[in-house]
Amino acid sequence: MALAVKSEGRDAIKRRALLSRAVFLVPGLTYITAFMLIPLGFIIAYTFLSRGTYGGIEFIFTTENYTRALDSLYLGVLIKSILIASTTTILAFFIGFPVAYAITKLPTNRQNLMLVLIVLPFWTNFLIRTYAWIVLLNTQGFLNKGLINMGVISQPLELLYKPSAIVLGLLYAYIPLMILPIYSALVRIDPAMKEAAVNLGATPAQAFRQVTLPLALPGVLVGAIFVFVPSVGNFIVPELLGGGKTIMVGNLIRDQFLKARDWPFGSVLALSMVLMLLLLFFIQARVNRRVLGDARA
Amino acid sequence: MSSFLNIAAVSKRYGDVQALNNVSLEIRENEFFALLGPSGCGKTTLLRALAGLESLDSGVVTLANEDLLSVPANKRPVNLMFQSYALFPHLNVYDNVAYGLRREKLDKAEIEQRVQDVLKTVALIDQKDRRPSQLSGGQKQRVALARAIVKRPKILLLDEPLSALDKKVRSEMQLELKRLQHEAGITFIIVTHDQEEAMSIADRIALMDKGEVVQIATPVEMYSAPKTKFVADFIGTSNLFAGTLGAGTITTQGKTLPTPATALSAGSKAVLVLRPEDISLGAAGTISGTLVSSNFYGGSSLLFVDCGFDQLIKVSCALNQVPPVGSTCHLSWSAADSILLADV
Numbered sequence: 001m002a003l004a005v006k007s008e009g010r011d012a013i014k015r016r017a018l019l020s021r022a023v024f025l026v027p028g029l030t031y032i033t034a035f036m037l038i039p040l041g042f043i044i045a046y047t048f049l050s051r052g053t054y055g056g057i058e059f060i061f062t063t064e065n066y067t068r069a070l071d072s073l074y075l076g077v078l079i080k081s082i083l084i085a086s087t088t089t090i091l092a093f094f095i096g097f098p099v100a101y102a103i104t105k106l107p108t109n110r111q112n113l114m115l116v117l118i119v120l121p122f123w124t125n126f127l128i129r130t131y132a133w134i135v136l137l138n139t140q141g142f143l144n145k146g147l148i149n150m151g152v153i154s155q156p157l158e159l160l161y162k163p164s165a166i167v168l169g170l171l172y173a174y175i176p177l178m179i180l181p182i183y184s185a186l187v188r189i190d191p192a193m194k195e196a197a198v199n200l201g202a203t204p205a206q207a208f209r210q211v212t213l214p215l216a217l218p219g220v221l222v223g224a225i226f227v228f229v230p231s232v233g234n235f236i237v238p239e240l241l242g243g244g245k246t247i248m249v250g251n252l253i254r255d256q257f258l259k260a261r262d263w264p265f266g267s268v269l270a271l272s273m274v275l276m277l278l279l280l281f282f283i284q285a286r287v288n289r290r291v292l293g294d295a296r297a
Numbered sequence: 298m299s300s301f302l303n304i305a306a307v308s309k310r311y312g313d314v315q316a317l318n319n320v321s322l323e324i325r326e327n328e329f330f331a332l333l334g335p336s337g338c339g340k341t342t343l344l345r346a347l348a349g350l351e352s353l354d355s356g357v358v359t360l361a362n363e364d365l366l367s368v369p370a371n372k373r374p375v376n377l378m379f380q381s382y383a384l385f386p387h388l389n390v391y392d393n394v395a396y397g398l399r400r401e402k403l404d405k406a407e408i409e410q411r412v413q414d415v416l417k418t419v420a421l422i423d424q425k426d427r428r429p430s431q432l433s434g435g436q437k438q439r440v441a442l443a444r445a446i447v448k449r450p451k452i453l454l455l456d457e458p459l460s461a462l463d464k465k466v467r468s469e470m471q472l473e474l475k476r477l478q479h480e481a482g483i484t485f486i487i488v489t490h491d492q493e494e495a496m497s498i499a500d501r502i503a504l505m506d507k508g509e510v511v512q513i514a515t516p517v518e519m520y521s522a523p524k525t526k527f528v529a530d531f532i533g534t535s536n537l538f539a540g541t542l543g544a545g546t547i548t549t550q551g552k553t554l555p556t557p558a559t560a561l562s563a564g565s566k567a568v569l570v571l572r573p574e575d576i577s578l579g580a581a582g583t584i585s586g587t588l589v590s591s592n593f594y595g596g597s598s599l600l601f602v603d604c605g606f607d608q609l610i611k612v613s614c615a616l617n618q619v620p621p622v623g624s625t626c627h628l629s630w631s632a633a634d635s636i637l638l639a640d641v
Contacts (some may be wrong), residue, residue: 190383192379192380192383193383193385195348195350195379196379196384196385197385198349198350199348199349199370199371199376199377200396200397200444200448201372201400201401202396202400204371210396211385214387215386215387291387
């Protein structure tokens with residue numbers, strides 16, 4: 001009898017421990033449900049409905065929105081967006097990795113200063129920073145005038161309103177998001193790792209390639225996602241620096257909702273972005289597990 | 298006995314800190330050598346310099362009569378087992394061990410053979426596909442050891458190899474290390490701050506303090522004939538009495554104790570060293586006092602007796618002869634068993 005009472009007490013303790021942990025989940029879950037899951041449910045529902053004449057939706061089931069998304073016109077925009085975002089991500093890696101690596105070699109107080117400087121541009125409005133590029137790059141801008149005055153060129157260069165200008169704008173905007181996670185992955189690597197590789201016969205270059213780089217890979221993947229995701233859906237940079245000629249999927253989605261008033265089709269496009277994001281996270285998790293093993297075991 | 302690794306007058310300074318000050322050591326082939334000392338004494342700096350991970354300001358190091366310091370770190374026939382083990386987390390046990398052999402560009406069959414052999418030696422062949430994160434502390438330690446000895450280095454350096462293990466596993470691993478060293482015929486240099494470990498494992502010990510070598514001796518010599526007060530205090534347990542020498546006596550804290558025969562002149566400052574096991578309890582003694590406490594260490598106990606000195610006197614006592622706490626103890630010893638050192 002005494003035993004039964006004791007085991008009941010133990011269950012109660014377990015239940016209470018579980019409950020107290022669940023309490024902490026409530027704010028996060030509420031937020032995600034209210035602002036993420038419910039709206040996503042609306043979007044999924046919209047994709048199967050028909051457009052209303054003045055925006056909104058009509059409750060008539062259709063799959064036409066999906067077949068329309070496969071039209072080469074829209075597919076082309078999607079592919080172009082992915083290409084531009086991928087180019088941006090790859091460039092961000094090749095520029096960001098050496099920067100992050102160099103920062104880890106500084107004394108600790110200098111490291112913090114450099115990190116603050118890297119994040120500093122975020123304190124200025126994104127629109128203003130993008131406009132600044134127009135001032136710099138247009139045919140009457142600082143760069144062209146400077147080059148003409150120095151006699152390097154006679155005619156101003158057309159730097160704006162093409163894909164390379166979009167890549168530049170996105171790269172500028174999002175490269176801190178590549179540098180920070182790579183930095184945090186690099187500083188966590190035990191310096192003895194590299195020394196061990198050298199001690200076992202590796203040249204410094206081999207030690208870097210075979211030990212430092214693989215151990216920094218999880219950080220690189222986070223950085224890649226942080227740069228790719230806002231780049232692929234961005235509509236401010238393509239509009240300002242791409243001159244509206246090079247429309248990316250972000251512009252397309254916005255136009256469907258605000259200009260064409262085709263909410264169901266806009267929803268299909270938005271959903272495709274969400275699915276792409278999920279796919280990226282899935283790949284990232286797989287690679288992480290491959291690199292670091294299951295650390296919990 | 299010829300010297301194999303010859304370290305001559307090496308020095309290293311970090312800013313204000315003299316990490317190594319004119320250190321000279323001769324280490325013999327196939328020797329199990331220990332660098333012992335408190336933290337910050339320079340022993341790890343010396344070890345890292347031998348591995349080429351740290352540069353020296355001055356001095357010469359030769360291995361088998363060839364200059365070692367001019368060889369780049371990745372080409373030295375010297376392998377280091379890191380204190381943190383530094384196993385590559387992204388590689389499994391097999392690939393960790395094979396890493397060094399692959400850098401030597403050996404052919405696949407030989408690598409396979411040597412890795413298999415060494416994994417059998419350290420009894421980890423069944424764990425060869427595991428990642429380091431899936432291993433216990435003792436297993437990680439054995440992988441680190443296997444990864445270093447598979448290279449068949451001329452010298453194996455071990456940086457506090459056992460400090461992360463619990464006491465029981467540690468003594469097993471000490472035996473294991475001795476066996477391996479014997480079988481592999483490799484010169485081992487171990488860095489440790491644990492004097493018991495150095496005493497039980499090494500053929501010879503260099504005791505270091507503040508960047509300098511204080512004494513180089515076998516464990517028995519170091520225990521029975523310490524050169525300085527620092528050595529006597531660091532190695533084993535001892536009672537130290539600092540004072541002024543008289544004729545066959547030392548006056549310490551107002552009391553007079555007998556001294557062994559000495560070349561030191563009367564009137565000079567000296568330290569009398571008395572090991573707990575050289576003191577016996579009897580009906581009458583040189584000094585007497587009250588038993589304050591006794592610590593039980595398996596076969597024997599260590600008694601702490603208050604004889605009116607600033608420090609309690611430590612006395613080793615057989616288990617069945619421990620008097621009750623609070624009783625009066627009479628301590629006696631043969632003056633010839635005590636050690637007298639100049640106090641500088």
